[in-house]
Amino acid sequence: MKQLTVISGKGGTGKTTLTAAFASLANNAVFADCDVDAADMHLILKPEVLETEDFCGLEGAVIDKDLCVECGKCREHCRYGAITEGAGTFKIDPLSCEGCAVCTLVCPEGAVSMQTRVSGQAFISRTRFGPMAHARLGIGEEASGKLVSEVRENAKKLAEKSGRELIIIDGPPGTGCPVIAAITGTDLILVVSEPTLSGLHDLKRVIELAKHFRIPAAVCINKYDINEENTRLIEDFCEGADIPVLGRLPYDDVATLAMLREESVIEYAEDNVLAGKLRLVWETLVTSFAGARP
Amino acid sequence: MKIAIASGKGGTGKTTLSVNLALALSDAQLFDCDVEEPNCSLFLDCEPKLLEDVNCLVPIIDSEKCSLCGQCSEFCRYNALAALPSKVMVFPSLCHGCGGCTLICPEGAVREEPRRIGIIEKAVVSELEFYRGLLDIGEVMAPSIIKALQAHIEEGKTAIIDSPPGTACPVIATVENMDYCILVTESTPFGFHDLKLAIDVVRQMKIPFGVVINRHGLGDARVEKYCLAEGIPLLLMIPNDRRIAKLYSEGIPFVKEMPEWKERFREMFETIKNQVDQGGSA
Numbered sequence: 293m294k295q296l297t298v299i300s301g302k303g304g305t306g307k308t309t310l311t312a313a314f315a316s317l318a319n320n321a322v323f324a325d326c327d328v329d330a331a332d333m334h335l336i337l338k339p340e341v342l343e344t345e346d347f348c349g350l351e352g353a354v355i356d357k358d359l360c361v362e363c364g365k366c367r368e369h370c371r372y373g374a375i376t377e378g379a380g381t382f383k384i385d386p387l388s389c390e391g392c393a394v395c396t397l398v399c400p401e402g403a404v405s406m407q408t409r410v411s412g413q414a415f416i417s418r419t420r421f422g423p424m425a426h427a428r429l430g431i432g433e434e435a436s437g438k439l440v441s442e443v444r445e446n447a448k449k450l451a452e453k454s455g456r457e458l459i460i461i462d463g464p465p466g467t468g469c470p471v472i473a474a475i476t477g478t479d480l481i482l483v484v485s486e487p488t489l490s491g492l493h494d495l496k497r498v499i500e501l502a503k504h505f506r507i508p509a510a511v512c513i514n515k516y517d518i519n520e521e522n523t524r525l526i527e528d529f530c531e532g533a534d535i536p537v538l539g540r541l542p543y544d545d546v547a548t549l550a551m552l553r554e555e556s557v558i559e560y561a562e563d564n565v566l567a568g569k570l571r572l573v574w575e576t577l578v579t580s581f582a583g584a585r586p
Numbered sequence: 587m588k589i590a591i592a593s594g595k596g597g598t599g600k601t602t603l604s605v606n607l608a609l610a611l612s613d614a615q616l617f618d619c620d621v622e623e624p625n626c627s628l629f630l631d632c633e634p635k636l637l638e639d640v641n642c643l644v645p646i647i648d649s650e651k652c653s654l655c656g657q658c659s660e661f662c663r664y665n666a667l668a669a670l671p672s673k674v675m676v677f678p679s680l681c682h683g684c685g686g687c688t689l690i691c692p693e694g695a696v697r698e699e700p701r702r703i704g705i706i707e708k709a710v711v712s713e714l715e716f717y718r719g720l721l722d723i724g725e726v727m728a729p730s731i732i733k734a735l736q737a738h739i740e741e742g743k744t745a746i747i748d749s750p751p752g753t754a755c756p757v758i759a760t761v762e763n764m765d766y767c768i769l770v771t772e773s774t775p776f777g778f779h780d781l782k783l784a785i786d787v788v789r790q791m792k793i794p795f796g797v798v799i800n801r802h803g804l805g806d807a808r809v810e811k812y813c814l815a816e817g818i819p820l821l822l823m824i825p826n827d828r829r830i831a832k833l834y835s836e837g838i839p840f841v842k843e844m845p846e847w848k849e850r851f852r853e854m855f856e857t858i859k860n861q862v863d864q865g866g867s868a
Contacts, residue, residue, distance in 0.1 A: 301623050303751040308776065330594050330783055345593040350663060352837045372645075373685055387758050392663055392684030401852050431786050432758040433597040437726065459600065462671060466622035469726035470797040490625040493610035497723065519835035549670010549806055551775050579782075 293450050294581050295444075295478040297326070303465035305486045305515040309547050311462040312336040312556040313570045314577070315382045315421045322456050323419065324447035325426040326474040327464040328412065329433075337557055338517065339417030339424045347427065347442060349411035349435030350391030351452045359403035366395035366404060387432050394446065411435060414442050423450040431433065440464075440473035443566030466580045467501050475502070480580065481509040482538070487522035499533055509535055510580075512573055516540035539573040542566055588745045589858065590619075590764040592788075594722045594780030596751035599800035599824065602834055605629045605746035606841045608714055610851035615743050618718035619760040620750040627718060628837045634707035634718055640734045641700035642683040642727060645795040647674045653697035658687035658696060679724065704731040706738070715743075729759035736763070740803060742863035744855075753783045761788065766858050767795040768821060781809060785818075794861055798854075801826040819861060822854050 296519040298307050298314075301557040315323050353374070355366070360382055367375040367382065374388035375395065384395075386409075393402045411433040417424045425446035427439050447459045461583060462538040475481055481502050485495040495511065511530050516523040523540065530537050543567060550560035557567050590603045601618075605626055608616040618626040627634050641771045645658070645667065656669035666681035667674055678701050688696040704721040719735040722727050728750070739745045749760040761767055767788045781797070788795045796819035797851040799809055803826040813820050823828065841847045 300596075300626070304598060327752075329752040329757075330596075330780045332595070332779060335775050335779055353602050368687070368690070387762065390682055390684065392686055393661070394684050394686045394689065395687055397661070397686060427753060431753055431783070432755065436752075436754045450707075466620075466728075467723060468622045468721060468728045468756065468757075470754070471622075472632060472724070473727060486835075488835040489628045493625060493628060494623040500723045518831060522835055543595055548774055552806060554775065558724075 293448070293457055293459065295461060296480050296482060296577065297463050297475050297478045298462040298482045298484060298577040299463035299471060299475065299498055300465060300484045301467065301498040302490055305484045305491060306547070307484050308332045308336070308462055309551070309557065310484055310512065310570065311460060311512070311520050313558050313576055314460055316556040316558040317571060317574045318458060318460065318514055319346045320456050321328055321374055321414060321460050322442050322447050322451045322454070323386060323422060323424040324459055324461045325424070325471065326443050326461050328429045328436055328443065328470065329464070331428065332390045333462050335422065336551065336554055337424060338554060339415070339419045339426065341415050341417045343416040345414045346410045347412040347414050347439050348408045349433055349438055350384050350423045351392065351406040351408050352391055352555050353395050353404050354407050356405070357381060357383055357386060361399045361401055363400065365400065369394050369398045373467070387575045390434060397429040402462045412439050412441065414446060416446055422456065423454055425450060437469035437473035440470045447510065451557070452511065467497050471501070472505070475507055478507060479508050482577070483509055483511045485513050485526055486515050487513060487519040487526060491524060492526055496529065499535060510540065511537050512537055512539050513537065514541045515543040538576045539569055546573065587766065587862065588747065588764045589766045590747040590749050591768045591770060592662040592749035592757060592761060592762045592784055593751060593770050594753060594784035595771065595777055598772050598777055601625045601629070601748055602800070603768065603770050605839045606745050606847065607851050607855065608746040609696040609839055609841050611744055611855060613743065613836065615715045615717070615740060615745045617735055617739070617745060617747045619732050619735060619747055621719035621721045621728050621735070621752060621756070623675060624718045624720060626673060626748055627709065627714065628708065630711045630714070630716055630829065632709040632711050633647045634716065637708045637717070638707045638734070639702045640704045640706060640719070640731050642681060642703050642730060643685065644678045644683065644701045645676055645687045645696045646699050648695045648697065649673060649675060651693045653693050653769040653821065655692065657690050661686050661690045672691045678846050682727065697704045703727050703820065706735055720814055721724065728756040729752060732756060732759040735791070753787050757787065761793060762791060764793055766862050768858070769795055770798040770800055771809055772801045772804055773809040774808065775801055777814070778808050794819040794860065798822045800824045818855070821857060822850065
C-alpha cells in the first residue's frame with residue numbers, strides 16, 4: 293500500500309482542488325481528508341457517512357469547587373496560564389489547558405482531576421470514487437495531530453479491507469503539528485505551489501520539512517501563468533533542491549465553476565485544458581508509484 | 587485596539603488585508619502570527635532582525651541520581667519520556683515543557699534546560715513597527731511562539747494581527763485577547779464553509795467581528811446573503827482584479843499602487859472602532 297500526501301505550506305494554493313481531481317481519476321484508492329480543522333474535501337466528494345466515532349484528544353483539568361481551598365498552587369505551576377482566578381474561585385480555561393496534569397500533582401486537596409472530553413468526530417464514509425476517511429475537530433481543540441493520525445489509521449483499515457493500493461491524503465496548510473502528522477510515513481509528498489512570493493517562501497519551508505523527515509517530495513505549480521517569472525523562480529529552486537516538478541497548471545475559472553457545482557474539475561470539464569494537465573500530473577504520479585522515481 | 591485578521595480557509599487574503607490595513611493607518615504595530623508560514627515581511631520590503639529566541643523547557647535526566655522508577659515517563663502525557671531498563675530517554679521534540687517530570691521525580695534527578703523552538707523578529711518600516719514569529723522546522727508548539735510574539739503588543743497603539751488559517755489551537759492563541767476580528771473570505775463553497783467555522787470560533791470567544799469579501803466577483807453571492815441574513819457587518823469588498831493578484835504575486839501591497847484604497851481601509855477602521863465602542867458583537 294502506498295500513501296500520497298498533498299500539502300502546500302501556504303493555504304489556498306489548490307490542494308483540495310487537485311486532490312478531488314485525483315480522486316476522480318484514481319480507480320483503486322482510498323481518500324483521507326487530514327485538514328481536520330477546516331476540512332473541505334467533503335464538499336466535492338459528498339461522502340455518505342457510514343460510521344461516526346467520537347474522538348477524545350487530550351484530557352482536560354477540572355477543579356472541584358467543594359474541595360478547592362484557593363491556595364493558588366495550581367495557578368502558580370501552570371505554565372499555560374490556563375488557571376484563572378475570579379470572584380473567589382479558581383477555574384480552568386479549557387482553551388488554554390494543554391492537559392499536562394501538573395495541577396493534579398500540586399493540588400494539596402486532590403481537588404483537580406483530569407477528565408476526558410470529546411474534541412471531535414472521525415468519520416468513515418463512502419463516496420462515488422471510493423472509501424473515504426475524514427474528521428471534524430471541535431472549535432479551538434488541541435490535538436489536531438492526534439486526530440490526523442486517527443484519520444490516517446482509518447484510511448489504512450479501509451484500504452486493507454477493500455484491497456485498495458493507494459491512499460490519497462489531503463493535508464493541512466502550514467508546517468506544524470497536523471502537517472507533521474499528515475506526512476509521517478507517507479511515500480510521497482506532493483507540494484502544490486503558486487507563483488507568488490508567498491507561495492515560493494512557503495514552498496521552501498515545506499521542502500525543508502520534507503527533508504527533515506526524509507520523505508521524498510515533488511512539486512506541482514498551480515496557476516503558473518499568474519506570474520511566469522515567479523514560476524521560473526520556483527522551478528530553479530526545485531532544480532537546486534533536487535525536487536522534481538511534475539507539472540504547471542494554468543489559471544482557469546473552471547476550478548471555481550466546478551467547485552460551485554460540487555464536482556471535481558475532471559467531472560465538470562473533461563476536455564478542458566486544466567483537466568488535461570491534471571490528468572498528466574496524475575499519470576506521472578501513478579508511474580512514480582509503479583516504481584520509477586518521479 | 588487589537589484587531590486580528592482570520593479566515594478559516596487559507597489563501598483568502600489575510601496577509602493582503604493585514605499589510606494593506608497596517609500601511610493605511612499611521613503609527614500601527616503589525617504582528618505576523620502565522621508562525622508556521624509567515625509572509626507579511628515579503629510585502630514590507632524589509633529584513634526583520636532577530637529579537638529573541640522562544641524556548642521550551644525540556645528535561646535533562648541526571649543518570650547518577652535517577653533510580654529508574656519510571657514515574658516521570660508514566661506522568662508525561664506527551665510521551666516525551668521513556669523509562670527503559672537501563673536509562674530514561676528524553677524526546678525533546680515531543681515535550682510541551684509543563685515541568686511535571688521535575689515535580690514528580692522523587693530523586694531530584696530531573697532539571698530543565700531551555701531548548702529553542704522558534705524565534706521572534708522585528709523590523710521598523712517608516713511609521714510601522716513590524717514583528718513576526720517563526721516556528722522552527724519540525725517543531726509543533728506554534729501557540730508558544732504566538733504568545734511570546736503578542737507580548738510585544740503595546741497598549742494604546744493599534745495592533746494589526748495576521749492570524750494563521752484554521753480553527754485549532756494556533757488560531758485560538760492568536761485571537762483570544764483581541765478586541766475585534768476581521769474574517770476574510772471568498773464567496774466560494776470552500777470559502778463560505780470555512781468562514782462559518784471561523785464565525786463559530788469568534789462567537790464562542792465573544793469577540794466582535796465583521797467580514798471582508800476578497801476576490802469579490804469570484805464564485806457567487808452566498809457570503810453576502812448569509813451576512814445580511816445573520817446581521818453580520820460586511821466591512822469591505824476587494825474585487826477579483828487581476829492587477830491586485832499580480833501585485834500580490836510580486837510582493838507589492840496594493841495600497842502603494844492604488845492609493846485610493848488607503849482611504850477605504852481607513853474608513854473600514856473607523857467602522858470597526860464604532861462597532862467596538864458600541865460594544866457591538868455580531
